[in-house]
Amino acid sequence: MHKSCRGCSVCNGYGCRGEVPGMGGKGQALTFINNFKSWNEIEVDISGVDLPLLGIAPMTGVGQNMGNVYPESVFHNYMVSGAKKAGIMPCIGDGTPDFKLQSGIKALKDNNITGTAFIKPYPNNIILERFKMVEPYVDIMGVDIDSYRIPTMEGLVSLEQKSEEQLLELKEACNKRFIVKGIQSQNDLELMIKVKPDIVVVSNHGGRVFDNGEGIAYRFKELIPELKKIANEVWVDGGLRTISHLKKAKALGAYRVLIGRPLIKATAVFKEDGVPYWLKQLK
Numbered sequence: 001m002h003k004s005c006r007g008c009s010v011c012n013g014y015g016c017r018g019e020v021p022g023m024g025g026k027g028q029a030l031t032f033i034n035n036f037k038s039w040n041e042i043e044v045d046i047s048g049v050d051l052p053l054l055g056i057a058p059m060t061g062v063g064q065n066m067g068n069v070y071p072e073s074v075f076h077n078y079m080v081s082g083a084k085k086a087g088i089m090p091c092i093g094d095g096t097p098d099f100k101l102q103s104g105i106k107a108l109k110d111n112n113i114t115g116t117a118f119i120k121p122y123p124n125n126i127i128l129e130r131f132k133m134v135e136p137y138v139d140i141m142g143v144d145i146d147s148y149r150i151p152t153m154e155g156l157v158s159l160e161q162k163s164e165e166q167l168l169e170l171k172e173a174c175n176k177r178f179i180v181k182g183i184q185s186q187n188d189l190e191l192m193i194k195v196k197p198d199i200v201v202v203s204n205h206g207g208r209v210f211d212n213g214e215g216i217a218y219r220f221k222e223l224i225p226e227l228k229k230i231a232n233e234v235w236v237d238g239g240l241r242t243i244s245h246l247k248k249a250k251a252l253g254a255y256r257v258l259i260g261r262p263l264i265k266a267t268a269v270f271k272e273d274g275v276p277y278w279l280k281q282l283k
């Protein structure tokens with residue numbers, strides 16, 4: 001992965017600055033960098049706090065983003081089997097062409113494990129078709145609402161900023177627990193108060209959608225009191241790398257933390273043992 005992931009000893013956003021497509025954050029990657037910094041800086045009492053539940057963040061586009069380290073389907077299979085071995089939640093993402101989503105579905109099926117699926121914010125009729133595709137293989141499904149302006153999909157498909165009505169239509173059609181990822185602002189909070197998903201993920205897409213955003217730990221601390229009133233579970237991702245980061249997230253109220261890029265790196269090197277390896281070295 002030398003052309004995409006530089007294998008930095010700490011995955012903090014500097015090594016792959018601006019590389020989207022790639023493994024980095026958009027522009028100067030300040031959102032990615034601020035995410036990592038915010039978990040270091042934020043002051044939270046973690047004495048006596050356990051680790052939160054963990055999951056693999058949804059990540060697709062091996063060819064586009066990860067230097068073709070493995071074919072998409074092989075990569076997803078390693079990630080999902082790694083999650084199964086490590087006992088953490090596998091999440092699958094979405095993208096274009098369709099084989100990105102299909103590879104994630106196949107990995108869940110082949111490993112005989114259920115997970116969570118995040119569909120991109122396409123027009124609702126496409127999302128509803130995709131819900132049908134993933135439904136047999138997941139316990140939780142929904143959408144991310146922040147990738148409508150992600151550079152990797154610009155000009156390829158039409159993605160849109162979701163309205164209250166559109167999200168309510170998706171929630172109504174969802175036969176599993178309904179999840180919404182990409183909550184980061186007061187506007188998003190107001191939208192969630194109206195939609196009331198079962199689960200929300202506070203996330204800025206790992207800094208891949210816009211530059212110079214505030215670190216996610218600060219957004220999380222501000223939003224979680226209200227989010228907890230409307231959702232059964234609040235998850236978070238972005239820049240969480242150490243035991244102390246994970247405990248801070250839990251102490252602030254996270255039910256589950258999703259880990260992104262470090263698990264790609266570990267999987268690229270150790271295949272299906274990558275996710276368990278990363279967790280072992282973390283502890």
Ligand SMILES: Cc1cc2nc3c(=O)[nH]c(=O)nc-3n(C[C@H](O)[C@H](O)[C@H](O)COP(=O)(O)O)c2cc1C
Pocket residue numbers: 022023024035057058059060061065066092093094095118144181203204205206208237238239240258259260261262
């Ligand atoms: C290469 C790559 C591909 C991604 N693909 C998706 C995706 O398909 N769907 C999605 O909701 N998020 C996607 N994300 C965002 C992650 O789910 C997650 O929000 C972010 O990477 C977490 O930050 P971290 O990598 O700093 O841990 C992707 C991130 C990366 C790095």
